[in-house]
Amino acid sequence: MDTSQYLSLFLEESMEHLQNLNQSMLELENDPDRLELLDQIFRSAHTFKGMSATMGFENLTHLTHKMENLLDRLRQKTLVLNADMINCLFKCLDTLEQMVNNIQEGGAGDLPVDELTAELIALEKGESVSSAAAAPAEAAPPKAEGKAEKKAAGPPEQMPLNDIELGLVIKAQEDKLFVWQILVKLDPSCVLKGVRAFMVFKKLEELGDVIKSLPSVQDIEDENFDMDIEVVLITQQNQSEVKNSLENISEVMVEKILAVSKDVEPVPDDIAMDMPSDAPEEPAASAAAAPAAAAPAPGPSASQPAAAAPAKAPAAHQTVAHQTVRVDIDRLDKLMTLAGELVTNKTRLEQINALSQLPELNETVEQINRITTDLQSVVQTVRMVPIESVFNRFPRMVRDLVKELGKEVNLIMEGKETELDRTVIDEIGDPMVHLLRNSLDHGVEMPNERTAAGKNPVGTVKLSAHHEGNNVVITVEDDGKGIDVNAIREKALRKEVVTPQQLAQMDDQTVLNLIFDAGFSTAEKVTDISGRGVGLDVVRSKIQGLNGMVSLDTKVGQGSVFTIKLPLTLAIIQALLVSVQDEIYAISLGNINETTNLDVDDIKDIQGQKVMVLRSKVLPLVFIKDVLDVPGDKARSELYVVVIQKGDQQFGLVVDELVGQQEIVISSLGKLLTGLPGIAGATTLGDGRVSMILDIGTLF
Amino acid sequence: MEKSNGAVEMAAQKDAVQKNLQFVGFMLGKEEYAFDIQAVQQIVKHMPITRVPKAPFYYKGMFNLRGSVLPVVDSHLRFGLPQEEATEASRIIILRHEDISMGFTVDRVTEVVTLGPDQIEKSQPVDGIDNQFVKGIGKLGARLLILLDLPIVLGIAN
Numbered sequence: 001m002d003t004s005q006y007l008s009l010f011l012e013e014s015m016e017h018l019q020n021l022n023q024s025m026l027e028l029e030n031d032p033d034r035l036e037l038l039d040q041i042f043r044s045a046h047t048f049k050g051m052s053a054t055m056g057f058e059n060l061t062h063l064t065h066k067m068e069n070l071l072d073r074l075r076q077k078t079l080v081l082n083a084d085m086i087n088c089l090f091k092c093l094d095t096l097e098q099m100v101n102n103i104q105e106g107g108a109g110d111l112p113v114d115e116l117t118a119e120l121i122a123l124e125k126g127e128s129v130s131s132a133a134a135a136p137a138e139a140a141p142p143k144a145e146g147k148a149e150k151k152a153a154g155p156p157e158q159m160p161l162n163d164i165e166l167g168l169v170i171k172a173q174e175d176k177l178f179v180w181q182i183l184v185k186l187d188p189s190c191v192l193k194g195v196r197a198f199m200v201f202k203k204l205e206e207l208g209d210v211i212k213s214l215p216s217v218q219d220i221e222d223e224n225f226d227m228d229i230e231v232v233l234i235t236q237q238n239q240s241e242v243k244n245s246l247e248n249i250s251e252v253m254v255e256k257i258l259a260v261s262k263d264v265e266p267v268p269d270d271i272a273m274d275m276p277s278d279a280p281e282e283p284a285a286s287a288a289a290a291p292a293a294a295a296p297a298p299g300p301s302a303s304q305p306a307a308a309a310p311a312k313a314p315a316a317h318q319t320v321a322h323q324t325v326r327v328d329i330d331r332l333d334k335l336m337t338l339a340g341e342l343v344t345n346k347t348r349l350e351q352i353n354a355l356s357q358l359p360e361l362n363e364t365v366e367q368i369n370r371i372t373t374d375l376q377s378v379v380q381t382v383r384m385v386p387i388e389s390v391f392n393r394f395p396r397m398v399r400d401l402v403k404e405l406g407k408e409v410n411l412i413m414e415g416k417e418t419e420l421d422r423t424v425i426d427e428i429g430d431p432m433v434h435l436l437r438n439s440l441d442h443g444v445e446m447p448n449e450r451t452a453a454g455k456n457p458v459g460t461v462k463l464s465a466h467h468e469g470n471n472v473v474i475t476v477e478d479d480g481k482g483i484d485v486n487a488i489r490e491k492a493l494r495k496e497v498v499t500p501q502q503l504a505q506m507d508d509q510t511v512l513n514l515i516f517d518a519g520f521s522t523a524e525k526v527t528d529i530s531g532r533g534v535g536l537d538v539v540r541s542k543i544q545g546l547n548g549m550v551s552l553d554t555k556v557g558q559g560s561v562f563t564i565k566l567p568l569t570l571a572i573i574q575a576l577l578v579s580v581q582d583e584i585y586a587i588s589l590g591n592i593n594e595t596t597n598l599d600v601d602d603i604k605d606i607q608g609q610k611v612m613v614l615r616s617k618v619l620p621l622v623f624i625k626d627v628l629d630v631p632g633d634k635a636r637s638e639l640y641v642v643v644i645q646k647g648d649q650q651f652g653l654v655v656d657e658l659v660g661q662q663e664i665v666i667s668s669l670g671k672l673l674t675g676l677p678g679i680a681g682a683t684t685l686g687d688g689r690v691s692m693i694l695d696i697g698t699l700f
Numbered sequence: 701m702e703k704s705n706g707a708v709e710m711a712a713q714k715d716a717v718q719k720n721l722q723f724v725g726f727m728l729g730k731e732e733y734a735f736d737i738q739a740v741q742q743i744v745k746h747m748p749i750t751r752v753p754k755a756p757f758y759y760k761g762m763f764n765l766r767g768s769v770l771p772v773v774d775s776h777l778r779f780g781l782p783q784e785e786a787t788e789a790s791r792i793i794i795l796r797h798e799d800i801s802m803g804f805t806v807d808r809v810t811e812v813v814t815l816g817p818d819q820i821e822k823s824q825p826v827d828g829i830d831n832q833f834v835k836g837i838g839k840l841g842a843r844l845l846i847l848l849d850l851p852i853v854l855g856i857a858n
Binding site: 341344583628629630631667669670671672673676677678679682683684688689690691692 | 748749750751752753754755759761762763764767768769770771799800801802854855856
C-alpha cells in the first residue's frame, strides 16, 4: 500500500499524540492515583501503535507495543506505577519523538529501541514481582487482604470494575436487578465477527444495560479483538433467559454467565470509555460512596484513597471533541494575502472617492470599507492559535531541566488560551524556551540557598500571557535571586560592551538592558542549559523581528520578570506614513509614542549627537535621511519628529513630513533582500506605489 | 556555474534531437542579450520603482506588479554598463527562477529567437560584460546574442 499521501497526516497526529502522552504522563507523575490518566495514555499509545503499523514504521510499532504492554498491566492493576516506570516511559516518549522527527526529515524512523524495549520488558516482569508484593503489604488493611484472598480463590476471570461501574452495580442490586458477567465466544469459523459482535451487543442492549465490555466497544467496532467478548450486563432477565436470547444469534456461544456482586471487585478507574455514554451522570454520587461501602480492595488500589473518587468521576467523561476542520496553512495564508490585497485596493478606492465627491460612490466605498474590516478581522481570527500550543511543551522541559539542575521548581502557567497569529506562534517558541531556561538556570537558586535566604525551597516560575490592546504580553517571572545591576556594570566593562564613560551616564534600567547585548552572559559558570554564548541578544533580535519588544524588571533577592510584548498579527498593521525628500516610509504605530514638529534651530548638539528638548527631556535625534541615505537635498526649516521607543529608550526619528495614518499590508522583499538593516518589508500604498516599512529594531 | 553549464549542455543535447531552444532577446547599450524563454514570465512597461535603502547597489528597488511587490535589478548597474535614461522602449522583464520572481530592466526588447544547438557557442569570451554572467553566445546570421546565466545574473547562484 502506498502510504506516502497519509504521511503528513500521520506526522501531524503523531505529534498530537506525543503531546498528549507527555502531558498525561506529567499529570500522572504528579498524581499517580489518577488512574484514568493511565487509560488516556494507554489509548494514545494504542492509537499511535496502530498508526505506525499502518504506515509500516516497524520500530515505532515495536516500541509503542512494548509501552502498551507495560501500560496495560498498570491499568489492569497487576503492576504498581513507580518512578522507574515513569522515567522509562518518558524516555520512550523522547525516543518516539526523535523517530517521528526522523520520519519527518525523510528517514524511516529507525532509531535503536532495543535498550528501551528491554527496559520496558524488565519493568513489566522483574519489577512487577517486588512492587506487587510490596503494595498490599504496606497499604492494604487486613480486612482487605482477607477479601483479596477470597477473591483470588474465587472465579479467576472476574472483570475489574471502577468506581462508577461499581456504583452502577450497587444501584442495580438495590433496584433488584440482575448483574451478569457474560463471556461470549464467537464461532472460530465466523467470518464477519464484527457483525456478530454487533448483533450480540444489539441483543444485550435489548435485554438491559451493558456497563462494561472487554475488549472495548471501540476495539470491537474496529474488529480489533479475538473471538471472546466479555461484558457486564444489568438486566431484569435471569441467567437462562439471557443465555437463550444470546444463543439465538447464530455462530455465538455463551461460554459462561456469572453474577457480579458489589463487594468482590477492586476499584481501578478502568476502561471508562467503554461505558454507555449516558451511564456515568446518574450514578456518580453513589459511585463516590462505593469504595467506602465496598471496602478497600487489594493490590494497588489500596493506596488509592477513597477521597480521590469524587474527583475522578467527572474525569471519566470523554473529552468532547471540538467541532473543527483541519485547513492547510497555505490556504489560510492565501486567504490572508487576498484580504490584504482587498485592503490595499480599498485604500485606493477611498482616495479616489475623496477626490471625486460622488455621493453614490461614497456610500459604496463606506460599505466596502466596513465589509473589508469585518473580513479582515475574521481572517485574522481564523489564523489565531492559542498560545497553549507553545506553552504545552514547557512542563516537560521544566521537569527535565529541574531534575538535571537539582533544583525544585513549581511551574505556573496562566493565560494559555490567549490567542496569537500563527506566524507569531511559530516564532515565539525559541525565545520563550530561552527565557525559561534562563530563569531556571540563573534565576531560581538551589534549594539550600533558598532556604538560607528564608525562601520556600521550591522556587516558582510563572509563565503568563494576556492581551493588551492590539498586543499580546507574555511574561516569564521567577522568584529567584534576581539580577545584580552592579554585576552587569562590571561585566559590561570587562567584556568591553561599553566604555566607562558611557557606563557612567547610564541609569540602572539602561544598564539592565545591556544583558540583551550580543555576547553578554551573566552566568558565572557556563552550563549546558543556558549561557552557551547564545545569549539574550538572540531573544531580543527574534522578538524585534516580530515587531515586538522585550524588557526586564528585576529585584535582587526577589526575582526577575521578562516581559515580551508582541503585535497580534504580522500581516496587516496600522502605520504612520512619513516622507523624507521624495520618499515615503511607513512606521508601525506600535512603535510610535508620539509625533511632534521641530524647528531646525531647536536642534542641539551634545557630544556629536543631535538632540532636541521635548518637555524638558533630552531626546536623541535620528535623521532618516542620513540613516537610509535618502537622495535629494531640499532644505527645510521645519521638520517633524516621530518619537519611538527602542528598548527602554526614546528616540526621535526626524522626517520631512507626516503623510498620514493608514492600514498597510506587509509584503516581504523577497528571498534575496531579506535582512536589510532598518527595513521590515514593503507595502503598496493607495496610489499603487511601493513604500518601505521601517524596522525600528535594526534601523540604527 | 559549472553546474548550470552542465545542465544547459544536457538540455542542449537532448533538444538537439527534436527541438531548438528559444530565447527572449533584448538590447542593453549596443549589444543584444538574451534570456532563456523558460525563465521569462512577462514583459512590462517601465513603472515607478521605489528605492530600497541598503540593498546591493544593482537593485533598482521594488515595484508593484498588479498587487505583488517585486524587486527589480538594474541591468546597467549589474553588468557595469554606462547608465542610460529610461525611454519609451524601456521594459522590465519579469524573470522567475525556482520560487524567486524578479524584474530586470532592459533598454529594448527585440524578439523571441530560436537557436539550434549548433548555433550556440559555449566558451567564447565576450567583450563588455563580466564573463561570469555569460553562458554562451547565440549566432543568428550576423547577429550575436549574449546568452545570460540567470542564477548568476540574479545573484542566486552559490
